[in-house]
Amino acid sequence: MLKRYFMLLTVGLSLAFAPVVYSAESSAMDAVRTTVEAIIGILKTDGMDKEARRSAMETEIDKRFDFRAMSQSTLATNWRSATDAEKKEFTGLFKQLIQNSYIGKLEAYTNETVAYPAEKVKGKKAVVETMIKTASADIPVNYKLYNKDGDWRVYDVIIEGVSLISNYRSSYQTIVKDEGFDGLMAKMKEKIKELKTADAS
Amino acid sequence: MKKYIVLILALAFPVSGMCENEITLAYAGDTNMVSDYSNSDATTPSRTGNSTHLLVAQVGSEAATSDGDEDLPFLDDDDETLEVWDPIEPFNRGMFWFNDKLYFYLLKPIARGYRWIAPEPFRVAIGNVFSNLATPVRVINAGLQGKFGDAGNELVRFGTNSTLGILGMFDPSKEHFGIAKTDEDTGQTLGHYGVGPGPYLVLPFIGPSSARDGLGLFADSYMDLTYYIWENSDYWYAVAYRAINKLSLDKDTYEGIKKDALDPYLFVRDAWTQYRQNLVKN
Numbered sequence: 001m002l003k004r005y006f007m008l009l010t011v012g013l014s015l016a017f018a019p020v021v022y023s024a025e026s027s028a029m030d031a032v033r034t035t036v037e038a039i040i041g042i043l044k045t046d047g048m049d050k051e052a053r054r055s056a057m058e059t060e061i062d063k064r065f066d067f068r069a070m071s072q073s074t075l076a077t078n079w080r081s082a083t084d085a086e087k088k089e090f091t092g093l094f095k096q097l098i099q100n101s102y103i104g105k106l107e108a109y110t111n112e113t114v115a116y117p118a119e120k121v122k123g124k125k126a127v128v129e130t131m132i133k134t135a136s137a138d139i140p141v142n143y144k145l146y147n148k149d150g151d152w153r154v155y156d157v158i159i160e161g162v163s164l165i166s167n168y169r170s171s172y173q174t175i176v177k178d179e180g181f182d183g184l185m186a187k188m189k190e191k192i193k194e195l196k197t198a199d200a201s
Numbered sequence: 202m203k204k205y206i207v208l209i210l211a212l213a214f215p216v217s218g219m220c221e222n223e224i225t226l227a228y229a230g231d232t233n234m235v236s237d238y239s240n241s242d243a244t245t246p247s248r249t250g251n252s253t254h255l256l257v258a259q260v261g262s263e264a265a266t267s268d269g270d271e272d273l274p275f276l277d278d279d280d281e282t283l284e285v286w287d288p289i290e291p292f293n294r295g296m297f298w299f300n301d302k303l304y305f306y307l308l309k310p311i312a313r314g315y316r317w318i319a320p321e322p323f324r325v326a327i328g329n330v331f332s333n334l335a336t337p338v339r340v341i342n343a344g345l346q347g348k349f350g351d352a353g354n355e356l357v358r359f360g361t362n363s364t365l366g367i368l369g370m371f372d373p374s375k376e377h378f379g380i381a382k383t384d385e386d387t388g389q390t391l392g393h394y395g396v397g398p399g400p401y402l403v404l405p406f407i408g409p410s411s412a413r414d415g416l417g418l419f420a421d422s423y424m425d426l427t428y429y430i431w432e433n434s435d436y437w438y439a440v441a442y443r444a445i446n447k448l449s450l451d452k453d454t455y456e457g458i459k460k461d462a463l464d465p466y467l468f469v470r471d472a473w474t475q476y477r478q479n480l481v482k483n
Contacts, residue, residue: 073276101461108452125275136325136450138381146275155276161479162472170283170471171464187463198460 028126028145029119031152035064036114043109057103066153067095069146073155074168078176086181093188100195126152285474287401296403297466303406304455312448324449326370331443332382333362333369334426341424342385346393351383358382384480387424388417392481401470406444409473 042056071091072079115131124147132139144156156165175184336359343352361374374380391413399412422428431439462468
């Protein structure tokens with residue numbers, strides 16, 4: 001009897017403390033918003049040198065974007081037939097490619113505003129809708145997220161109906177078909193090098 | 202391809218009115234999370250084992266990112282790859298190359314010069330005027346698809362913007378009355394009734410298109426008031442001006458695609474096809 005009481009007490013206490021351990025944002029929209037605000041903060045901070053700024057933004061992006069999930073989704077059937085080492089290598093390259101492509105563009109931020117019209121959650125998946133308002137247009141940008149143990153991670157970005165991952169998937173699949181998986185990775189490495197030298201200049 | 206501005210802004214996540222966020226300074230000191238992947242030769246050092254990723258995840262905001270070592274089964278469901286029918290790919294690639302040269306050697310310099318002379322608000326206003334003149338395209342096609350609400354909205358927009366908005370230069374119907382433009386054209390109407398896009402086509406000057414949408418554009422041009430206001434040779438000058446003006450508002454979208462995509466032709470083809478699919482659906 002006493003034993004059972006203690007057991008219940010323990011369970012009760014651990015449940016009470018559980019939220020502390022899994023203290024992540026509970027809502028997908030909050031997750032997106034947090035990352036957005038952090039990145040804006042970085043962009044607006046004066047006196048940060050380029051390297052530090054880039055590194056800070058990469059950190060923020062890494063927290064929210066799950067590059068391995070994005071890689072898996074991009075390669076689709078080709079992923080399933082890849083070895084573990086190949087998967088890791090591809091994920092690494094893909095991450096560099098995306099970061100080098102987009103972080104530079106983030107630096108061109110000119111005070112556009114973002115609205116968060118809606119969020120749809122179904123179990124462990126969510127879609128957060130945002131709207132970017134520019135001078136000449138309103139651009140709907142949606143994020144697809146999945147819940148990884150309390151933390152929402154992005155695995156696709158959909159811009160005006162165009163899924164980024166689906167787009168990469170189509171191009172990459174054609175390249176793999178024509179030049180093989182190694183051919184694809186070689187192209188990626190080349191592109192990363194190009195982007196790095198373009199940035200340095 | 203103005204829509205590609207978004208690729209630029211996609212990860213921008215700007216939020217208006219946010220004041221400096223002190224948290225950000227703390228991140229500057231964090232170890233660079235990219236370091237594990239920055240050597241493309243080295244195999245990635247092993248991450249903490251799969252079973253512990255539960256706790257690795259997110260205690261507090263400074264947790265190490267863990268992209269995990271496991272495949273996610275639900276992603277396999279999302280797998281359908283867009284198949285674009287491109288039977289004349291060599292021809293299309295040639296046309297893509299032609300458009301590329303046309304852009305860099307002719308259109309872009311002109312647009313740049315124009316951009317230098319004319320301030321942005323002016324160019325936005327001009328864009329709005331032409332967009333307003335294209336209202337019949339949207340009204341007719343929305344109507345043909347049974348979207349009478351949208352058709353009605355477009356008529357209201359035309360009335361408001363032409364008067365209050367001074368010949369369409371401004372968009373009070375969106376800014377003050379919340380009635381935004383709905384994009385409809387003949388290609389979408391055909392798609393609505395089940396006409397597939399047909400073979401992918403890269404058209405000179407225009408860029409990515411398809412058999413269906415090319416025909417659609419042709420039909421649209423007869424519904425656009427621009428055709429009736431400017432006659433004969435002036436019409437082509439108006440069309441050219443419209444294009445240059447639009448280009449001047451673009452923020453290096455094509456340059457961005459060229460820079461980042463492994464194969465710009467494929468990237469444009471697939472993105473554009475998806476974009477049209479989505480427009481037809483909605």
